[in-house]
Amino acid sequence: MSVTVAIDAMGGDHGPVVTVAAAVRYARTHPDVRILLVGRREVIEKHLRATKADLGAQLEILEASEVIAMDEPPAQALRGKKDSSMRMAINLVKEGKADACVSAGNTGALMFISKFVLKTLPGIDRPAICFALPTRKGHTYVLDLGANVDCTAEHLLQFAVMGSTLACAIDGNERPSIGLLNVGEEEIKGSGVVKQAGELLRSSHLNFFGNVEGDDIYKGTTDVVVCDGFVGNVALKTSEGMAKMLGGILKEEFGRSMLAKLAGLIALPVLKRIRDRVDPNRYNGATLVGLRGVVVKSHGSADRISFECAIHGAVEDVRQDLLARINKQIELEHAQIAAAASA
Amino acid sequence: MSVTVAIDAMGGDHGPVVTVAAAVRYARTHPDVRILLVGRREVIEKHLRATKADLGAQLEILEASEVIAMDEPPAQALRGKKDSSMRMAINLVKEGKADACVSAGNTGALMFISKFVLKTLPGIDRPAICFALPTRKGHTYVLDLGANVDCTAEHLLQFAVMGSTLACAIDGNERPSIGLLNVGEEEIKGSGVVKQAGELLRSSHLNFFGNVEGDDIYKGTTDVVVCDGFVGNVALKTSEGMAKMLGGILKEEFGRSMLAKLAGLIALPVLKRIRDRVDPNRYNGATLVGLRGVVVKSHGSADRISFECAIHGAVEDVRQDLLARINKQIELEHAQIAAAASA
Numbered sequence: 001m002s003v004t005v006a007i008d009a010m011g012g013d014h015g016p017v018v019t020v021a022a023a024v025r026y027a028r029t030h031p032d033v034r035i036l037l038v039g040r041r042e043v044i045e046k047h048l049r050a051t052k053a054d055l056g057a058q059l060e061i062l063e064a065s066e067v068i069a070m071d072e073p074p075a076q077a078l079r080g081k082k083d084s085s086m087r088m089a090i091n092l093v094k095e096g097k098a099d100a101c102v103s104a105g106n107t108g109a110l111m112f113i114s115k116f117v118l119k120t121l122p123g124i125d126r127p128a129i130c131f132a133l134p135t136r137k138g139h140t141y142v143l144d145l146g147a148n149v150d151c152t153a154e155h156l157l158q159f160a161v162m163g164s165t166l167a168c169a170i171d172g173n174e175r176p177s178i179g180l181l182n183v184g185e186e187e188i189k190g191s192g193v194v195k196q197a198g199e200l201l202r203s204s205h206l207n208f209f210g211n212v213e214g215d216d217i218y219k220g221t222t223d224v225v226v227c228d229g230f231v232g233n234v235a236l237k238t239s240e241g242m243a244k245m246l247g248g249i250l251k252e253e254f255g256r257s258m259l260a261k262l263a264g265l266i267a268l269p270v271l272k273r274i275r276d277r278v279d280p281n282r283y284n285g286a287t288l289v290g291l292r293g294v295v296v297k298s299h300g301s302a303d304r305i306s307f308e309c310a311i312h313g314a315v316e317d318v319r320q321d322l323l324a325r326i327n328k329q330i331e332l333e334h335a336q337i338a339a340a341a342s343a
Numbered sequence: 344m345s346v347t348v349a350i351d352a353m354g355g356d357h358g359p360v361v362t363v364a365a366a367v368r369y370a371r372t373h374p375d376v377r378i379l380l381v382g383r384r385e386v387i388e389k390h391l392r393a394t395k396a397d398l399g400a401q402l403e404i405l406e407a408s409e410v411i412a413m414d415e416p417p418a419q420a421l422r423g424k425k426d427s428s429m430r431m432a433i434n435l436v437k438e439g440k441a442d443a444c445v446s447a448g449n450t451g452a453l454m455f456i457s458k459f460v461l462k463t464l465p466g467i468d469r470p471a472i473c474f475a476l477p478t479r480k481g482h483t484y485v486l487d488l489g490a491n492v493d494c495t496a497e498h499l500l501q502f503a504v505m506g507s508t509l510a511c512a513i514d515g516n517e518r519p520s521i522g523l524l525n526v527g528e529e530e531i532k533g534s535g536v537v538k539q540a541g542e543l544l545r546s547s548h549l550n551f552f553g554n555v556e557g558d559d560i561y562k563g564t565t566d567v568v569v570c571d572g573f574v575g576n577v578a579l580k581t582s583e584g585m586a587k588m589l590g591g592i593l594k595e596e597f598g599r600s601m602l603a604k605l606a607g608l609i610a611l612p613v614l615k616r617i618r619d620r621v622d623p624n625r626y627n628g629a630t631l632v633g634l635r636g637v638v639v640k641s642h643g644s645a646d647r648i649s650f651e652c653a654i655h656g657a658v659e660d661v662r663q664d665l666l667a668r669i670n671k672q673i674e675l676e677h678a679q680i681a682a683a684a685s686a
Contacts, residue, residue: 189451242586
């Protein structure tokens with residue numbers, strides 16, 4: 001199945017340096033994927049020339065004159081920049097000219113514009129950023145990771161429905177367990193909103209495990225962990241920071257003396273396997289769930305390899321027919337909720 | 344200088360099994376420290392007998408008939424259990440019979456009762472849990488780590504004042520830099536409360552660096568990182584979870600084959616040094632800043648070694664005359680704020 005992906009070529013901390021290089025590389029290794037590079041034609045062409053790529057029909061440039069800055073207020077980006085590369089990439093999904101779009105740009109703007117252009121699925125107020133974080137046992141879907149910084153209890157319940165659906169659709173897990181991220185396991189713990197969300201979840205038909213704490217994410221205590229976008233974003237980035245610090249300390253200690261260097265050399269194959277298992281580059285690309293279209297958000301600071309992962313994530317979402325499956329699941333969930341409510 | 348520490352012997356996930364063993368061990372190695380074990384006499388005596396300790400005047404048991412459960416609502420713990428081990432330990436500080444108290448019990452209750460019994464310093468509404476997290480370069484003071492789950496912008500400003508003061512008092516850093524934990528560096532980012540706190544911090548006299556993200560904590564971007572207790576607690580525990588997962592993967596990979604085991608054996612001294620640098624047990628014990636008394640909170644799940652660290656933290660806080668220094672700094676800060684406001 002041929003898949004067409006629209007890329008916001010101007011988005012992210014590095015812009016076309018990364019996005020164009022990643023697109024070229026991905027297209028070369030995936031001849032059944034078409035990529036639409038959206039942005040300033042002359043800039044994209046310059047970077048394309050640098051890669052000496054000749055990919056014919058597989059790569060196409062679509063001109064978009066404006067660029068949304070990383071620090072631009074989402075509402076301003078939506079209203080003021082109708083010809084932005086991000087907006088156009090999303091429009092292409094809406095118009096059916098692309099199966100998915102990928103952006104490393106301003107998260108708030110991506111959320112806001114996607115919601116405006118594509119609309120949310122029935123019963124969903126806000127899309128959420130969902131990401132499968134690695135655990136000892138496999139992975140845990142965590143949402144929201146930054147799309148919604150101020151959430152109500154009802155939003156958290158909707159995130160739980162979406163996360164449950166995603167885990168079900170992708171992993172074939174019939175009754176994914178849901179954890180509510182909190183500062184303690186006990187029901188009395190947490191902020192007002194989180195306590196209220198706990199009540200909603202307990203009275204829902206979802207497989208609600210209860211409160212989980214930060215360390216439960218990487219333990220893999222539940223299949224899905226629900227939190228607001230502020231908490232999720234900080235938790236994700238703090239733990240990435242911890243992993244980077246540990247990586248740095250590893251390097252430092254194995255470089256400290258001749259003996260340590262020798263030990264490091266001998267342990268190198270093992271250390272490489274460890275790095276491969278936890279390399280954040282392998283985990284780039286989070287799906288904006290709850291929309292009527294596939295939108296994948298890459299880390300703003302993604303490098304080429306990392307951005308390729310995000311493109312691949314979008315292609316896989318399309319191939320797995322994720323959207324239709326989520327849509328169907330949400331309908332089922334809502335029917336169950338309605339049935340339970342009227343019972 | 345002889346220091347007397349009151350220990351809530353019944354607090355924590357493991358209670359006296361851990362607290363009594365840690366107290367005995369700490370007393371043995373620190374003959375200039377007196378420890379008051381507060382809780383159910385017969386239980387404490389049983390555990391003391393098990394350690395075969397004969398520490399004479401260095402250890403004393405003080406009877407407290409009630410125990411605050413880990414899931415007990417703080418207000419109920421305060422009003423309903425006036426003879427709890429936690430309350431009595433705090434009372435001993437208030438009465439000057441102990442220089443500091445340590446508890447691994449219910450965090451909310453510890454905060455609530457400490458505030459009620461000891462009162463906060465002038466200009467401070469709520470105490471905060473502050474902890475020096477390790478970074479590549481040294482450490483970063485992060486607060487609040489769980490005492491206050493719902494915060495206003497003014498509370499965050501007060502945390503910044505306390506964190507700045509702490510860094511100044513302990514490290515002799517004249518102008519500690521303050522980061523506001525957020526989902527992006529840009530001023531427009533964040534929840535309503537955090538944006539407002541950013542405004543307050545920008546117009547304060549503090550050395551405000553601006554917004555920082557989760558990964559800046561372990562990078563050591565700023566000397567102090569300020570956040571509400573919900574976010575701080577989740578960020579801390581999530582990154583601890585990441586560290587534990589990495590430790591587990593390390594063990595797994597170095598045990599995978601004979602060759603890997605051999606490599607692990609050769610790399611063992613280096614791996615041990617790495618573990619020592621990041622062992623969370625070395626970092627247990629967070630100060631409740633903003634109170635008119637030294638109260639140290641241990642991890643609820645602390646083991647003996649870890650709880651000893653918390654005791655040591657309390658002793659060091661007393662020896663460093665932390666309270667008086669913080670108090671003085673806060674007075675200075677407030678005088679500066681007042682002067683700036685009237686200028």
